[in-house]
Amino acid sequence: MAKTKSILPINPHLYPQFLLLFSPKTHHRNPQSSFAPSTCILLSLTLLLASILCFAAINLFLNTPSLSTINLFHTATYSPLFLASLSSVYEDPSADDNDSPVSLSVTSMVPLPPRSVAGAASEFWQQPDGEGFRPCLGFTLKYRRRSVEIAHEKKRFLVVVVSGGLFQIRNQIVDAVVIARILEAALVLPVLKGDESEFAEIFDVEHFRKTLKADIRVVSSLPSTHLVSWQSLENQIPYNVPPFWIRARFFKKLNEEGSLVLTGLDSKLSKNLSPDLQKLKCKVAFHALKFAKPVRELGNRIARRMWIEGPYVAIHLSLEKDLWVRTGCPTGLDPEYDIIINQERESRPEFLATSSNTNCPLNALEAARLLKESGASANARVYIAGGEPFGGDRAILPLKTEFINVVTKDMLARDVELNPYRNRSTILTAIDYIVSLSSDVFLPSYNGHMAQALQGHRAYVGHRKYVTMSMNFKGQPQSRGKRRDRDVIVFPVPECMCKQ
Incomplete structure (x- = not known):
């Protein structure tokens, strides 16, 4: 588990000696020149108060953000996953320790802890009750x-x-x-x-x-x-x-x-x-499956830049051209964009047998409406994950119109941080995944591979809130049960998670 930063150590036995350095001395040749007892007490109290304020300032500087802003889980005793999540606020969770044994009590990617919010928007940010389910990988x-x-x-x-x-x-x-x-x-x-x-x-x-x-x-x-x-x-x-x-x-x-x-x-x-x-x-x-160190470090830095400002929601917008072609769904853009999609779809025989307008992804306007209906306020901080949308900035404009604090990894990254990966779609997706895993709320526009991966992973790290298009799933434990078509890494209950 990552170690938190410590405050400067002070030996309590040395504190009286520390005060003696500044205490009034008695001059034997001139007793009248010594300080009065009341003056000694006042000076000691002043030094004590100054020391407390100094140490508090150092603590605040080293440990920003404050623990008081962290929304603790509902359990009385915190799981190793949560404690690892808490420590990741202070120390980079991507730090390597190749000499330490692998512990199954902590996942390979430790998300930042969820945040608490007061007021009218508090219900939207509230985390689901995990019903006591925690990872359990005891083999026979x-x-x-x-x-x-x-x-x-x-x-x-x-x-x-x-x-x-x-x-x-x-x-x-x-x-x-x-x-x-x-x-x-x-x-x-x-x-x-x-x-x-x-x-x-x-x-x-x-x-x-x-x-x-x-x-x-x-x-x-x-x-x-x-x-x-x-x-x-x-x-x-x-x-x-x-x-x-x-x-x-x-x-x-x-x-x-x-x-x-x-x-x-x-x-x-x-x-x-x-x-x-x-x-x-x-x-x-x-x-x-832990991301390589350079990928982890960059993803964690961007996630911290989102997290440090308060709670945020990650939306995975599946607006890429190939998805529109594959599904045959309307793009929500001007008619000329739909004509382009239909023409390409007709030119590719593998899509002719696919029924159009089935399991369609949400466009940006539909995603914005779902987010508002779920209780998000107009000033909610929104992180957009996903590849280059068909239609460019125009495709995500409706979301930016409804929410004033919309950002992407390109907006959060500094200088040349993303340049080595501009043509590396797999690594860019990994960065989006890291930031989305740490989000307080996650909303996918399409039930694709990333949505399913985050559904299972967010459940495994403590049932982080997850809003689906049908709005009937808020992140509570979802059992795989006897459904033969359900993958255990999407529905880890009950084989991989149990009540402890």
Whole structure:
């Protein structure tokens, strides 16, 4: 856990001696020149008061913002997640400590604590009751016994090639770890296909390896004795496959050849797994996958610049051109913009079978109305996350019209902070994710990958308020239950969170 800054230490036994340095001295040759007792008392009290004021000023300077502004959770005793969140106010949560053991009581990304607000707008900022649910990743004895051998595997190696945006990459890596566990194989660091970044540029490799060392072995590359033909890569997994299918299909081949390459893992593995494998998914998503240090540092700096001014709401506006083309929904802009979308949609056969105007994203005006209906005041501070909107600034103008304090990462970043990542969409998305995770309220305009990732992550770090388009979910624990289509990293109750 991060350590808070300490006030200058003062030994209480030295304080009387400190006062003696300034106390009146008796002159034996001229007793009449000594101070009167009342003068001594007044001088001592003055020095004491000055010392208290000095130390209070130092404390205020070192520890701004004040703890009195932090909205504590409703529990009487605070969880390790909350205490880590509290300490992140004073010390950068991205600080590395490679020598310390990985603790599952704290997530890989620690959000800043929520803020309290008085007055008419207080209800909007109020955090939901987590009903006592906290992370619980206790694996069974059978799982832990098998881990002794699997975590030291040196003959079988699994290589996975992942693709897509940040959250598609994340989901595929989570499934890759589970598949490596099912096949009792060591996992080679995933290869990113079609992305401008490498795994190590997005995620912390050492933290990933160290967090999972009790579950699987993670290696940087294949040994020279296990070469594979990269020309033969193909998608070999249908949708919604259970663990026994994975083992029956690949274990014999892996055992004979020593290595296996899999691609196209996106949403292929069944969501309905054993409790141990569900917990492993949460362990990967919320603990092992930690953003690389430069990404964390920049994301945390921007989040602090939002947080220091008071509570804020993050809105993920999904207004990119490809989403409008894929859904066929009206953009909310002038007719000429809709004509452009329809023409491109008609030129791409893969979208012709897709029903238009279904599951449409909110445009900026609709998002502003939802935010106001949820109780946000016109001066609420709003952070906009998301890629370049179709229509540019015109697309987000309705939101800026309704709310006067609207900012983006480009407005908060200083000088050249974002310049190294201008063409790195995955890392820019990661920065938006860090700032959104620390927001007091999160509102997505579309139920896409980022919305689902934040729904599960905000629940896992203490059920931070989350407003959906239907307005029937405010961040309270949502159980996966027996829904076979619900992913545990979106709905971590009850496999990964329980009442303690």
